[in-house]
Amino acid sequence: MCGIVGYVSSNTDAKEILLDSLKRLEYRGYDSAGVALIDGEGRLQVFKKAGSIDSLKETLPEIKAGTGISHTRWATHGVPSDLNAHPHVDCTGKLALVHNGIVENYRALREELEGKGHSFSSKTDSEVIAHLIEEMYSGDLLEAVKGALKRLKGSFAILVLHSDHPGEMVAARQESPLVLGKRFGKIFAASDPTALLAYTEEFIFMDDGQIAHLKGGNITLYDFDLKEVKPNWQRITWSVKDAEKGGFEHFMLKEIYEQPSTIHQCLQGWDEEDLSWLRPRSLTSVNIVACGTSYHAALVGKYVIQAFSGLPTQVETASEYRYSPPTDYSSLHIFISQSGETADTLAALREARKRGNETLAITNVMGSTITREAHHTIYLRAGPEIGVAATKTFTSQIIILYLLALWMGVRRGRILSEEAGRVLSELKKMPRVVERILSREEEVKAIAEGLKGAPSMFYIGRYVNYPSALEGALKMKEISYIHAEGYPAGELKHGPLALLDENLPVVAILTSDHTYEKMLSNVGEVVARNAPVVAITEEGDDEVLKYTEDVLYYPPVMPILSPVPIAIYTQLLAYWTAKFRGCPIDKPRNLAKSVTVE
Secondary structure, three states: OOEEEEEEOOOOEHHHHHHHHHHOOHHHOOOEEEEEEEEOOOOEEEEEEEOOHHHHHHHOOOOOEEEEEEEEEOOOOOOOOOOOOOOEEOOOOOEEEEEEEEEOOHHHHHHHHHHOOOOOOOOOOOHHHHHHHHHHOOOOHHHHHHHHHOOOOEEEEEEEEEOOOOOEEEEEEEEOOOEEEEEOOEEEEEOOHHHHOOOOOEEEEOOOOEEEEEEOOEEEEEEOOOOEEOOOEEEOOOOHHHHOOOOOOOHHHHHHHOHHHHHHHHHHHOOHHHHOOOOHHHOOEEEEEEOHHHHHHHHHHHHHHHHHHOOOEEEEEHHHHOOOOOOOOOEEEEEEEOOOOOHHHHHHHHHHHHOOOEEEEEEOOOOOHHHHHOOEEEEOOOOOOOOOOOOHHHHHHHHHHHHHHHHHHHHOOOOOHHHHHHHHHHHOOHHHHHHHHHOOHHHHHHHHHHHOOOOEEEEEEOHHHHHHHHHHHHHHHHHHOOEEEEEEHHHHHHOHHHHOOOOOOEEEEOOOOOOHHHHHHHHHHHHHOOOOEEEEEEOOOOHHHHOOOOEEEEOOOOHHHOHHHHHHHHHHHHHHHHHHOOOOOOOOOOOOOOOOOO
């Protein structure tokens, strides 16, 4: 959630580098921001403020510094305020720290430190770490951080500096992401590589239980006992332009329009050799674990894996997985996370490995934690996704699940290679299908303008498009703040019909398969209650016009592949509804791009 950036250099441009990098992390969501700098005279200067990075920038004086840390905070302990903003300092005013994560034993530590005379200025758990390091400090900053970490329980990514150690920084990670970069003698640290793409392409993705000493243009990596660890450098192929808006008003709209390209890249990047370890005939079932939008992609995966491979497939929310009983050891466990850092998904993955299950990660970020902890990984190749509401990564996740289902189906003898080839041929047409839908954006805008005043909405679908209804509703509530719920259409009569009236629009998703007649009947039920209907259906469907004039048509596709074009419509519908309502689309309130704390 929180954004962290650190910089160590012999130059004096720390303020500018930190603020620029921090701006690139705004998409993660935040309520306050701050920087700490060691100036040319060796003084620690800290500036922090509730509100935006731009507001912070206006308060900063001209200051030349080569070492600094910065932070955007999303409140967990303590309300948003100047005092609760990071960085936090110790009693001496010489040590500053930024932290992402949660210190679970902070109350006990705070009481202990207050008993020793430490004075706290905030209500956060993070400030405890600064005072704990101060308590341990006797001239060696690295040793003090090591000692403090031994006392902490919970998750953390921290950067620490001290005015007695100019040109030096200590970083540590436990269950919260932290990356290090280096170029031309400059050293960088951040919670997300997108913050640093303008400055370096080479990164170390720190593992849990690691400390890094940044000094003299060098990075030395240790475990928590200060035994040196060999760093694993990785090159990120994303460019800084990939993480910019490119002329679009919002990242979300840019990323919606990137989907013809990202779907193509996903298909082109598919390599069956990546699955050489998998023996589909020996599997008894598949478990897919995910959160949020990734969970909805997993639900689509459930239908297609069962359809193509015949394997019983279960989908679980990651936050509940650990509380469920162990499953068959012959079950393949798939974990889906766009960022590869989702805390609940990582916790579920670790539990699955303890239970002896084979684990496969589907993610978008090379070097992320999930890629290092799962047995196997498949990459989405979608490029950086900045908008909080997932768009292009959702369709890429679906494409990967189709490809995986087809591959397993052929090897289990459930479908012939020729049939799989026909489906694959249809999948390869998806970039053009999506382009055609994007060319109809004006039709979506016209419908969205009529939805902007709705207090609530329903989305309904059946079979493979029940997940499409869930995802469409999630997109609408995330960025327009309209309450929206997705339902299997057959459930309308089991409660939701009681809420229907002329003020509650219903988005109905129809597909030209065995569910069509039932869905049309459900649309009739909705209209009979005077609720306005927006239909998403295949070109050539004239029957639906008997019930509504608000129809969005997608080009003919295999019905089982229809979630891909339908997703484009539901994304555009949410975007334009939010736009007409004046909502902050890329940074919806209370939400963050990557949920890195439980």
